[in-house]
Amino acid sequence: MSTLPKALEKLIEALGSLPGVGPRTAERYAYFLLKGDLSKSKKLAQALDALHDGVKICPKTFALIDSDLDESPIYTDPTRDKSTIALVADPFDIIAIEKTGLYHGTYHVLGGLISPIDGIGPEQLHINELKKRIQHDKVAEIILATNASVEGETTALYVQQELSAMGVKITRLARGLPIGVDLEYADQITLGRALEGRQRL
Amino acid sequence: MSTLPKALEKLIEALGSLPGVGPRTAERYAYFLLKGDLSKSKKLAQALDALHDGVKICPKTFALIDSDLDESPIYTDPTRDKSTIALVADPFDIIAIEKTGLYHGTYHVLGGLISPIDGIGPEQLHINELKKRIQHDKVAEIILATNASVEGETTALYVQQELSAMGVKITRLARGLPIGVDLEYADQITLGRALEGRQRL
Structure with missing residues (x-):
């Protein structure tokens, strides 16, 4: 015999389908909403x-947009530099970069990262649409803004090879010590990248 | 200028009101639901x-029940022993005890624990209703099944004093070493309680 009302059980089940939400967390959310x-x-x-x-x-940049718009407001904004494209994996990466307030170019969402384990190959990413944009908007620089993970690096390398014949400048976000972290606590790989990418003062 | 569609922002805001869900987690849930x-x-x-x-x-036990029922199905179940009541703080504590499969009595939900910091006094808990049940159902044993926290212990002590004149046996869940935990990793208080409550073999 179930000890919970059916309506509550259904809600717990639905909440439990969210990523990283187990039965206990789903129960807590449901009880909070009920109380x-x-x-x-x-x-x-x-x-x-x-x-x-x-x-x-957005059919051009693959960013998420209001359904009454035709294209991403960042793309159609005349103050944004269409000749620079930051290439990101997911739409939410755009928010993270916008929050810095330091970027004035446009974006292109790949729609994922190459990951053979998850069955995601390069043909599922919006790379052909990126090539069209490069020609159409006379793009001068592509900033590879993918995660510093194995999938992010693999995808960055693939895109770099794909675009090498197009005569566009390709850059990548710097890897190095995150701000506020002590050198002694940084992991080996991060420290190694910080050494490789050291800059003259 | 906002970089997110309004419908998505509203969902992120609504999800962010759940307990323990910050903006990043709300974004992750929203994107998951959207994708x-x-x-x-x-x-x-x-x-x-x-x-x-x-x-x-439930007007008798204060458990959560289907709205088409009159009383908790555990309470109305003739195979359950109405003369034993496990006193719990919240309705979800019932699920935890039911999962053990070892309890065949009924429940009474206090609706919280005494906590002056949160402004919860004994008058807000369903103690008077418990007294009525003790008389009406000829209750022989009250099991204090509150948390092993300061609030849980305070509430247990208060209930014990309140019921002392009613001639009902009052017991409390055992405190001791949780199963699977090494003695050397147990905290002092738990180990102290385990010593105090040691049992003859």
Whole structure:
């Protein structure tokens, strides 16, 4: 015999499908939503209902955009430099770079990273669309802004080879010591990259 | 200028109100729901919509029950021993005890623990209702099944004093070494309790 109301069990099950959410966390979320204000769970339900209708993918940059827009507002913004493209794996990487306030070019979302284990090959990434943009927008620089992981490095290398014949400058985000970290606590690989990429003062 | 679609931002905000969910985790959940099957977010939305209508509180035991029931199915189950009550703080504690499969009595949910910092006093807990049940159901034993925390111990002590004149046997869950933990890694207080509560073999 189940000891929980069916409506609560269904919610726990649905919440448990979120990434990294186990049964205990799902229970905690569900109980919080049940104990809390009715408006809180209604607001979440409405946001979920509106999600897929309110969001679409920009056909040029593959960023996530409001569904009433044609193209990404960053791409259509006349103050942004269309001749520089930061190449990122996922749409959320754009937020991280935008938060720095230091980048004024545009973006191109690959839609993932090459990962044979997860069955993701280069043909599933938006590389052909990137080539078209390079020609169409007379792109001068591609910044490879992929993760500093094995998949990120593999994808960066692949893209570099693919674009080598196009005469575009290809750069990569610097690898080195993260700010605020003591040298003695940095891992070997990071320290090695910081040494290799040392800069003249 | 915001870099995210409004529908996505609203969902991230709503998810961020869940306990222990920061902006990065909310982003991860939202992106997962957006990338995934449409049915997944619809299912979650429906579960949220049905939550408050589908769940009510049992007027006798204060457990969470289906809203079409009058009382908790554990309480009305004729095979359960109504003369033994496990006193728990929250409805989810019932699931934890039920999972052991070793308890055949009924439950009473206090609705919290005494915590002056959080402004929860004994008058907010369902202690008077417990006293009524003790008389009505001729209860022989109350098992204090509160957390082994300061609040849990304080509440247990208070309930014990409140019920002392009622002639009911009051027991408490054993404190001691958790299974699978090495003695050398147990904290002092746990080890102290395990010593105090040592049992003859």
